[in-house]
Amino acid sequence: MAKKQYSVVVIGGGASGMTAAIAALEEAKAQNAGKLSGTFGVMAEVLLLESNDRIGKKILATGNGKCNFTHSNISAEHYDTDDIAALEKILSKYPTKAILDFFEKLGMLSREKNGYFYPLSETASTALDVLRLRLSELGCEISCGVYIEKIEKTGQGFSLQWKEQEKSYRAYADSVILATGSKAGGFLQNREEDPLRLAKSLGLSSTKLYPSLVKCICREDFYYGQLAGVRAQAELTLFCEKEGLYGKQKGDNNTCRDVSEGMTGHTGKYWKFLRREAGELQLTKEGISGIAVFQLSGEIAQKLSEKKRVVVEINFLPGFSEETLKQWAIRRLALLPGRNLEDFFLGVLHKKVLNVCLLAEGLKGSLRIPSGYTDGNLAENMERQKESHNRGVQCSDEKRALMMVLSVMKRAMHFTTEVTAVSDMKQAQVCRGGLILSQFDKRLECKDLPGFFACGEVLNVNGECGGYNLHFAWSSGHLAGRAAMRRALRIGASHPIPDGKGRRSLPRL
DSSP, X not given: OEEEEEEEXXXXXXXXXXXXXXXXXXXXXXXXXXXXXXXXXXXXXXXXEESSSSTTGGGGGGGGGTOOOEESSOOGGGEEESOHHHHHXXXXXXXXXXXXXXXXXXXXXXXXETXXXXXXXXXXXXXHXXXXXXXXXXXXXXXXXXXXXXXXXXXXXXXXXXXXXXXXXXXXXXXXXXXXXXXXXXXXXXXXXXXXXXXXXXXXXXXXXXXXXXXXXXXXHHHHHHHTTOEEEEEEEEEEEOTTTSOOOTTOOOOHHHHHTXXXXXXXXXXXXXXXXXXXXXXXXXXXXXXXHHHHHHHHHHHHHTTOOEEEXXXXXXXXXXXXXXXXXXXXXXXXXXXXXXXXXTTTSOHHHHHHHHHHHTOOTTOBOOOOXXXXXXXXXXXXXXXHHHTTOSSOHHHXXXXXXXXXXXXXXXXXXXXXXXXXXXXXXXXXXXXXXXXXXXXXBBTTSTTEEXXXXXXXXXXXXXXXXXXXXXXXXXXXXXXXXXXXXXXXXXXXXXXXXXXXXXXXX
């Protein structure tokens, strides 16, 4: 079994791990270059271990192959974590410009679209290629197809034992950086492997893990069979049941109509408001997807794991106001008298959405709307409707027409659907949860385990869709890489390794 001493060993060759290795080697180069001419610097060797057959595979899938690698609006409010103060400090050191500068120094130019940054080539392979090239230039040692069997604290450093192509290896490192990522996307060589296994073996704590940035499966499949293929700009409001109030009867067949009756505005008798998102909504035969859904999916997965029912209220008409809805309906009834419901809403709602809203309200598109409103001004029509109501007229044409239109509009603005599941971790873009961030200091070194660092998705930092997760990967990797190398260099050239051999001193890099 071969033995070797390294300044830093990085475990995981994804976005954060590659960045950490680059930062570590560049830090060593900078510190050695600053020494007096004629003196000897410390030999700084970095080993990057990866379980897959090559490094950076997941980068190629980001941004639908275009690699949305950062965002113009980076702040902690776009992340979920257990230590928001610590995250804010990290992000303050690495604003958007810092990441753009980092990649420009590697040779990659970028372009911005609505706040989203991509490589100028708009291909993810560009980002991967410049990272790999820099690792090669810096002389980073890389081993792929590795399974790490054991890591142990040894003196001021760590011993690691792994297998590669059936051969066993052992190495010692002054600093170790864990960048094993997560199971999201199915990119791990061993699908059953726990990315947190090594950290747990050293006594570190983690949260539960949930798939995030993933589509949701909904209960009302008889609606979604008709809605599949629809894309729309919508506003989504997330609710979960108030504990012990709604119940979880087996065989309950409530539809979205039944669920909505338990709500009143944004709070209800049975449901608790959680958050709201706006953006693109995609409807599938199984449920809901799209960026707006992705932003909610991690929290939905967590609530479902807690055995709570979850409801999403979809507003297909986010540009409409509840306060002026009645006026709008009366004006349109006057402009388009005598139409059936399907023709009346032509140009207002997607045809598939309209058909489902009509179904939910027990109406048919062929039903003709009663005439009654004249093509006069709005004030006159509003006054007629008011007088009809005051006279106690029970089924006037005006009233029936208004009720029909408003019922459809309100259904489209408050279309409630119950989420019963989210897609599995293999289909998720990222993972919600990870190693508890508060265990690490401002340099991402474990407070109780000196020399052990972590970065990227292995930490409990979950970002929104839009380049936020990759931004954290680069930022945390760079921070941990520099700090890990500084620690290794502080230990000094004469630091003994466990078998009694001293470290070599070589001329500065």
